[in-house]
Amino acid sequence: MPLKAELHCHIEGAAAPELVVRQAQKYGKDVSPFIQNGSFVWNDFTSFLAAYDFAADLFRTEEDYARLSEHYLTSLARDGAIYSEVFTSPDHAIKAGLSPKAYTDALGEGMLRAKAKTGIEGRMIVTGVRHVGVESIEAAARFAARCNHPLVTGFGVAGDERMGEFEDYVRAFEIAREAGLGITIHAGELLGWESVAQALDHIKPSRIGHGVRAIENPDLVKRIADEGIVLEVCPGSNIALKVFDSFADHPFPKFRAAGCKVTLSSDDPPYFWTSLKREYDIATEHFGMDDKALMATTRTAIEAAFVDRKTKAALLARLDGHKR
Ligand SMILES: Nc1ncnc2[nH]cnc12
Numbered sequence: 200m201p202l203k204a205e206l207h208c209h210i211e212g213a214a215a216p217e218l219v220v221r222q223a224q225k226y227g228k229d230v231s232p233f234i235q236n237g238s239f240v241w242n243d244f245t246s247f248l249a250a251y252d253f254a255a256d257l258f259r260t261e262e263d264y265a266r267l268s269e270h271y272l273t274s275l276a277r278d279g280a281i282y283s284e285v286f287t288s289p290d291h292a293i294k295a296g297l298s299p300k301a302y303t304d305a306l307g308e309g310m311l312r313a314k315a316k317t318g319i320e321g322r323m324i325v326t327g328v329r330h331v332g333v334e335s336i337e338a339a340a341r342f343a344a345r346c347n348h349p350l351v352t353g354f355g356v357a358g359d360e361r362m363g364e365f366e367d368y369v370r371a372f373e374i375a376r377e378a379g380l381g382i383t384i385h386a387g388e389l390l391g392w393e394s395v396a397q398a399l400d401h402i403k404p405s406r407i408g409h410g411v412r413a414i415e416n417p418d419l420v421k422r423i424a425d426e427g428i429v430l431e432v433c434p435g436s437n438i439a440l441k442v443f444d445s446f447a448d449h450p451f452p453k454f455r456a457a458g459c460k461v462t463l464s465s466d467d468p469p470y471f472w473t474s475l476k477r478e479y480d481i482a483t484e485h486f487g488m489d490d491k492a493l494m495a496t497t498r499t500a501i502e503a504a505f506v507d508r509k510t511k512a513a514l515l516a517r518l519d520g521h522k523r
Pocket residue numbers: 209212251357358359360385388436466467
Protein backbone atom coordinates (compact mmCIF):
# COMPACT_ATOMS: atom_id res chain seq x y z
CA MET A 200 0.00 0.00 0.00
CA PRO A 201 1.48 3.41 -0.93
CA LEU A 202 1.97 5.87 1.91
CA LYS A 203 -0.35 8.85 1.60
CA ALA A 204 -0.55 12.52 2.54
CA GLU A 205 -3.55 14.83 2.35
CA LEU A 206 -3.41 18.61 1.92
CA HIS A 207 -7.06 19.45 1.25
CA CYS A 208 -9.86 18.33 3.55
CA HIS A 209 -12.43 20.49 5.31
CA ILE A 210 -12.70 19.12 8.84
CA GLU A 211 -16.45 19.81 9.14
CA GLY A 212 -16.87 18.08 5.78
CA ALA A 213 -15.09 14.98 7.07
CA ALA A 214 -17.88 14.05 9.50
CA ALA A 215 -19.48 10.81 8.37
CA PRO A 216 -23.31 10.69 8.16
CA GLU A 217 -23.49 8.22 11.09
CA LEU A 218 -21.55 10.66 13.28
CA VAL A 219 -23.75 13.57 12.15
CA VAL A 220 -26.87 11.51 12.99
CA ARG A 221 -25.47 10.89 16.48
CA GLN A 222 -24.74 14.60 16.93
CA ALA A 223 -28.28 15.44 15.75
CA GLN A 224 -29.74 13.06 18.34
CA LYS A 225 -27.58 14.72 20.99
CA TYR A 226 -28.91 18.17 20.07
CA GLY A 227 -32.49 17.17 19.15
CA LYS A 228 -32.31 18.01 15.44
CA ASP A 229 -34.04 16.32 12.50
CA VAL A 230 -31.52 15.15 9.89
CA SER A 231 -34.03 13.94 7.31
CA PRO A 232 -33.74 16.92 4.89
CA PHE A 233 -29.98 16.39 4.68
CA ILE A 234 -29.29 12.70 5.38
CA GLN A 235 -31.29 9.87 3.90
CA ASN A 236 -30.46 6.15 3.92
CA GLY A 237 -27.13 6.88 5.58
CA SER A 238 -26.02 9.27 2.86
CA PHE A 239 -25.87 13.07 2.59
CA VAL A 240 -28.52 14.50 0.27
CA TRP A 241 -27.66 17.34 -2.11
CA ASN A 242 -27.77 17.93 -5.86
CA ASP A 243 -25.62 20.97 -6.64
CA PHE A 244 -22.98 23.14 -4.96
CA THR A 245 -25.58 25.31 -3.23
CA SER A 246 -27.46 22.37 -1.71
CA PHE A 247 -24.14 20.71 -0.86
CA LEU A 248 -23.24 23.81 1.17
CA ALA A 249 -26.64 23.72 2.89
CA ALA A 250 -26.10 20.09 3.99
CA TYR A 251 -22.52 20.93 5.02
CA ASP A 252 -23.60 23.93 7.10
CA PHE A 253 -26.39 21.90 8.74
CA ALA A 254 -23.94 19.15 9.75
CA ALA A 255 -21.25 21.61 10.89
CA ASP A 256 -23.78 23.28 13.20
CA LEU A 257 -24.11 20.00 15.13
CA PHE A 258 -20.54 20.19 16.41
CA ARG A 259 -20.83 22.53 19.34
CA THR A 260 -18.52 21.61 22.18
CA GLU A 261 -14.78 21.24 22.43
CA GLU A 262 -15.17 17.49 22.85
CA ASP A 263 -17.39 17.29 19.72
CA TYR A 264 -14.57 18.84 17.69
CA ALA A 265 -11.75 16.92 19.38
CA ARG A 266 -13.53 13.66 18.60
CA LEU A 267 -14.12 14.76 15.00
CA SER A 268 -10.44 15.43 14.24
CA GLU A 269 -9.26 12.42 16.26
CA HIS A 270 -11.64 10.17 14.36
CA TYR A 271 -10.77 11.58 10.93
CA LEU A 272 -6.99 11.49 11.32
CA THR A 273 -7.12 8.01 12.86
CA SER A 274 -9.11 6.75 9.87
CA LEU A 275 -6.64 8.40 7.48
CA ALA A 276 -3.71 6.73 9.25
CA ARG A 277 -5.42 3.33 8.97
CA ASP A 278 -5.53 3.95 5.20
CA GLY A 279 -1.79 4.57 5.08
CA ALA A 280 -1.63 8.36 5.55
CA ILE A 281 1.35 9.79 7.43
CA TYR A 282 0.38 13.46 7.11
CA SER A 283 -2.86 15.43 7.10
CA GLU A 284 -3.68 19.11 6.74
CA VAL A 285 -7.26 20.04 7.51
CA PHE A 286 -9.07 23.25 6.74
CA THR A 287 -10.66 24.77 9.81
CA SER A 288 -13.37 27.41 9.82
CA PRO A 289 -13.69 29.91 12.68
CA ASP A 290 -16.97 31.06 11.08
CA HIS A 291 -18.54 27.65 11.52
CA ALA A 292 -17.28 27.48 15.12
CA ILE A 293 -18.76 30.89 15.96
CA LYS A 294 -22.09 29.86 14.41
CA ALA A 295 -22.06 26.71 16.51
CA GLY A 296 -21.39 28.80 19.64
CA LEU A 297 -17.68 28.20 20.23
CA SER A 298 -14.85 30.73 20.15
CA PRO A 299 -12.26 30.26 17.37
CA LYS A 300 -9.62 29.63 20.05
CA ALA A 301 -11.61 26.93 21.89
CA TYR A 302 -12.47 25.33 18.53
CA THR A 303 -8.86 25.35 17.32
CA ASP A 304 -7.50 24.04 20.62
CA ALA A 305 -10.06 21.24 20.56
CA LEU A 306 -9.28 20.22 16.98
CA GLY A 307 -5.57 20.32 17.85
CA GLU A 308 -6.19 18.10 20.87
CA GLY A 309 -7.97 15.55 18.67
CA MET A 310 -5.09 15.62 16.18
CA LEU A 311 -2.58 14.96 18.95
CA ARG A 312 -4.70 12.04 20.20
CA ALA A 313 -4.68 10.58 16.68
CA LYS A 314 -0.91 11.09 16.48
CA ALA A 315 -0.40 9.32 19.82
CA LYS A 316 -2.38 6.32 18.53
CA THR A 317 -1.09 6.12 14.95
CA GLY A 318 1.89 8.44 14.42
CA ILE A 319 0.04 10.61 11.85
CA GLU A 320 1.21 14.25 11.76
CA GLY A 321 -1.57 16.82 11.50
CA ARG A 322 -1.66 20.55 10.82
CA MET A 323 -4.47 23.10 10.45
CA ILE A 324 -5.12 25.67 7.75
CA VAL A 325 -7.48 28.34 9.04
CA THR A 326 -9.94 29.35 6.31
CA GLY A 327 -12.24 32.22 5.61
CA VAL A 328 -15.46 31.54 3.74
CA ARG A 329 -16.12 33.56 0.58
CA HIS A 330 -19.86 33.61 0.85
CA VAL A 331 -19.70 34.87 4.44
CA GLY A 332 -17.81 37.96 3.26
CA VAL A 333 -14.54 39.88 3.24
CA GLU A 334 -14.76 41.07 6.83
CA SER A 335 -15.06 37.58 8.24
CA ILE A 336 -12.20 36.46 5.99
CA GLU A 337 -9.99 39.20 7.44
CA ALA A 338 -11.09 38.26 10.95
CA ALA A 339 -10.13 34.64 10.22
CA ALA A 340 -6.72 35.81 8.97
CA ARG A 341 -6.19 37.91 12.10
CA PHE A 342 -7.13 34.96 14.26
CA ALA A 343 -4.79 32.63 12.33
CA ALA A 344 -1.95 35.14 12.61
CA ARG A 345 -2.22 35.68 16.36
CA CYS A 346 -3.53 32.35 17.68
CA ASN A 347 -0.04 30.96 18.20
CA HIS A 348 -1.26 27.40 18.00
CA PRO A 349 1.67 25.19 17.02
CA LEU A 350 -0.47 23.15 14.63
CA VAL A 351 -1.90 26.18 12.78
CA THR A 352 0.49 26.58 9.88
CA GLY A 353 -1.59 27.88 7.00
CA PHE A 354 -4.33 30.23 5.88
CA GLY A 355 -6.80 29.81 3.03
CA VAL A 356 -10.10 30.87 1.56
CA ALA A 357 -12.85 28.40 0.61
CA GLY A 358 -16.59 28.68 0.03
CA ASP A 359 -18.62 29.72 -2.98
CA GLU A 360 -16.15 30.84 -5.64
CA ARG A 361 -18.98 32.52 -7.54
CA MET A 362 -19.09 35.20 -4.83
CA GLY A 363 -16.54 37.91 -4.09
CA GLU A 364 -13.38 39.06 -5.87
CA PHE A 365 -9.84 37.85 -5.32
CA GLU A 366 -8.60 41.44 -5.02
CA ASP A 367 -10.76 41.86 -1.94
CA TYR A 368 -8.83 39.13 -0.10
CA VAL A 369 -5.36 40.59 -0.61
CA ARG A 370 -5.27 42.21 2.83
CA ALA A 371 -6.32 39.02 4.63
CA PHE A 372 -3.59 37.07 2.87
CA GLU A 373 -1.01 39.76 3.66
CA ILE A 374 -1.86 39.43 7.36
CA ALA A 375 -1.44 35.65 7.14
CA ARG A 376 1.75 35.80 5.09
CA GLU A 377 3.34 38.28 7.48
CA ALA A 378 2.65 35.86 10.32
CA GLY A 379 4.61 33.19 8.45
CA LEU A 380 1.64 31.06 7.47
CA GLY A 381 1.50 28.99 4.29
CA ILE A 382 -0.95 30.26 1.69
CA THR A 383 -3.53 28.35 -0.36
CA ILE A 384 -6.77 29.46 -1.97
CA HIS A 385 -9.65 27.65 -3.64
CA ALA A 386 -9.94 28.58 -7.33
CA GLY A 387 -10.83 26.98 -10.63
CA GLU A 388 -13.42 24.61 -9.22
CA LEU A 389 -16.79 26.27 -9.88
CA LEU A 390 -15.34 28.94 -12.16
CA GLY A 391 -12.98 28.62 -15.13
CA TRP A 392 -9.29 29.24 -15.77
CA GLU A 393 -9.61 33.01 -15.29
CA SER A 394 -10.31 32.40 -11.61
CA VAL A 395 -7.01 30.49 -11.21
CA ALA A 396 -5.11 33.24 -13.05
CA GLN A 397 -6.65 35.89 -10.78
CA ALA A 398 -5.80 33.87 -7.68
CA LEU A 399 -2.16 33.64 -8.80
CA ASP A 400 -2.00 37.34 -9.76
CA HIS A 401 -3.62 38.76 -6.64
CA ILE A 402 -2.90 36.28 -3.86
CA LYS A 403 0.41 34.67 -4.93
CA PRO A 404 -0.23 31.36 -3.17
CA SER A 405 2.19 28.44 -3.20
CA ARG A 406 -0.78 26.09 -3.58
CA ILE A 407 -4.20 26.26 -5.18
CA GLY A 408 -7.23 24.37 -3.86
CA HIS A 409 -8.49 22.45 -6.91
CA GLY A 410 -7.21 24.69 -9.72
CA VAL A 411 -8.29 22.00 -12.15
CA ARG A 412 -10.10 24.30 -14.56
CA ALA A 413 -6.74 25.87 -15.38
CA ILE A 414 -6.69 23.06 -17.93
CA GLU A 415 -8.89 25.29 -20.13
CA ASN A 416 -5.86 27.51 -20.87
CA PRO A 417 -2.55 25.89 -21.98
CA ASP A 418 -0.56 29.06 -21.18
CA LEU A 419 -1.85 28.96 -17.63
CA VAL A 420 -0.98 25.26 -17.31
CA LYS A 421 2.54 26.17 -18.40
CA ARG A 422 2.65 29.00 -15.86
CA ILE A 423 1.58 26.63 -13.07
CA ALA A 424 4.31 24.18 -14.09
CA ASP A 425 6.98 26.90 -14.47
CA GLU A 426 6.15 28.58 -11.16
CA GLY A 427 5.94 25.25 -9.30
CA ILE A 428 2.44 25.98 -8.02
CA VAL A 429 1.04 22.90 -6.28
CA LEU A 430 -2.50 21.85 -7.11
CA GLU A 431 -4.56 20.23 -4.36
CA VAL A 432 -6.62 18.04 -6.66
CA CYS A 433 -9.74 16.27 -5.40
CA PRO A 434 -10.96 14.10 -8.29
CA GLY A 435 -13.87 12.42 -6.43
CA SER A 436 -15.18 15.85 -5.38
CA ASN A 437 -14.83 17.19 -8.94
CA ILE A 438 -16.86 14.35 -10.42
CA ALA A 439 -19.52 14.46 -7.67
CA LEU A 440 -19.91 18.24 -8.19
CA LYS A 441 -19.92 17.73 -11.98
CA VAL A 442 -16.88 19.93 -12.60
CA PHE A 443 -16.05 17.22 -15.18
CA ASP A 444 -18.36 14.58 -16.60
CA SER A 445 -16.32 11.51 -15.70
CA PHE A 446 -12.95 10.36 -14.41
CA ALA A 447 -11.98 9.71 -18.03
CA ASP A 448 -12.44 13.46 -18.63
CA HIS A 449 -10.55 14.51 -15.49
CA PRO A 450 -7.41 16.56 -16.32
CA PHE A 451 -5.18 15.10 -13.56
CA PRO A 452 -3.08 13.09 -16.09
CA LYS A 453 -2.75 16.15 -18.35
CA PHE A 454 -1.43 18.29 -15.50
CA ARG A 455 1.09 15.56 -14.64
CA ALA A 456 2.19 15.26 -18.24
CA ALA A 457 2.65 19.05 -18.40
CA GLY A 458 5.01 18.93 -15.41
CA CYS A 459 2.61 20.48 -12.90
CA LYS A 460 2.90 19.52 -9.24
CA VAL A 461 -0.32 17.66 -8.45
CA THR A 462 -1.47 16.05 -5.21
CA LEU A 463 -4.51 13.97 -4.21
CA SER A 464 -7.10 14.87 -1.56
CA SER A 465 -10.66 14.04 -0.58
CA ASP A 466 -12.13 17.56 0.09
CA ASP A 467 -15.32 16.59 1.98
CA PRO A 468 -15.10 12.80 1.79
CA PRO A 469 -18.54 11.48 2.85
CA TYR A 470 -20.38 14.14 0.82
CA PHE A 471 -18.59 12.97 -2.30
CA TRP A 472 -18.68 9.24 -1.44
CA THR A 473 -14.92 9.16 -1.22
CA SER A 474 -11.92 8.87 1.10
CA LEU A 475 -8.22 9.58 0.65
CA LYS A 476 -7.75 5.87 -0.03
CA ARG A 477 -10.39 6.01 -2.76
CA GLU A 478 -8.67 9.02 -4.36
CA TYR A 479 -5.45 7.00 -4.61
CA ASP A 480 -7.46 4.06 -5.98
CA ILE A 481 -9.08 6.38 -8.56
CA ALA A 482 -5.60 7.49 -9.64
CA THR A 483 -4.61 3.85 -10.15
CA GLU A 484 -7.80 2.88 -11.94
CA HIS A 485 -8.50 5.96 -14.05
CA PHE A 486 -5.18 7.81 -14.35
CA GLY A 487 -2.97 4.74 -14.85
CA MET A 488 -0.72 5.48 -11.87
CA ASP A 489 1.28 2.65 -10.27
CA ASP A 490 2.48 2.59 -6.66
CA LYS A 491 5.71 4.36 -7.60
CA ALA A 492 3.78 7.23 -9.18
CA LEU A 493 1.47 7.39 -6.17
CA MET A 494 4.41 7.53 -3.77
CA ALA A 495 5.85 10.36 -5.89
CA THR A 496 2.52 12.18 -5.50
CA THR A 497 2.72 11.72 -1.73
CA ARG A 498 6.26 13.12 -1.86
CA THR A 499 5.01 16.18 -3.77
CA ALA A 500 2.38 16.71 -1.05
CA ILE A 501 4.92 16.45 1.79
CA GLU A 502 7.30 18.80 -0.02
CA ALA A 503 4.44 21.32 -0.37
CA ALA A 504 3.21 20.82 3.19
CA PHE A 505 2.86 23.77 5.53
CA VAL A 506 5.09 22.17 8.14
CA ASP A 507 8.40 23.01 9.79
CA ARG A 508 11.60 21.81 8.12
CA LYS A 509 12.45 19.19 10.74
CA THR A 510 9.04 17.50 10.60
CA LYS A 511 9.12 17.64 6.81
CA ALA A 512 12.52 15.93 6.76
CA ALA A 513 11.22 13.21 9.10
CA LEU A 514 8.17 12.64 6.88
CA LEU A 515 10.34 12.46 3.75
CA ALA A 516 12.60 9.97 5.53
CA ARG A 517 9.53 7.81 6.22
CA LEU A 518 8.78 7.81 2.50
CA ASP A 519 12.37 6.88 1.67
CA GLY A 520 12.32 4.09 4.27
CA HIS A 521 9.08 2.73 2.85
CA LYS A 522 10.55 2.40 -0.63
CA ARG A 523 13.44 0.26 0.48
N1 LIG B 1 -15.40 21.83 -2.44
C1 LIG B 1 -15.46 23.01 -1.81
N2 LIG B 1 -15.29 24.15 -2.49
C2 LIG B 1 -15.36 25.33 -1.87
N3 LIG B 1 -15.61 25.46 -0.57
C3 LIG B 1 -15.81 24.37 0.16
N4 LIG B 1 -16.08 24.21 1.46
C4 LIG B 1 -16.19 22.90 1.69
N5 LIG B 1 -16.00 22.20 0.56
C5 LIG B 1 -15.75 23.10 -0.42
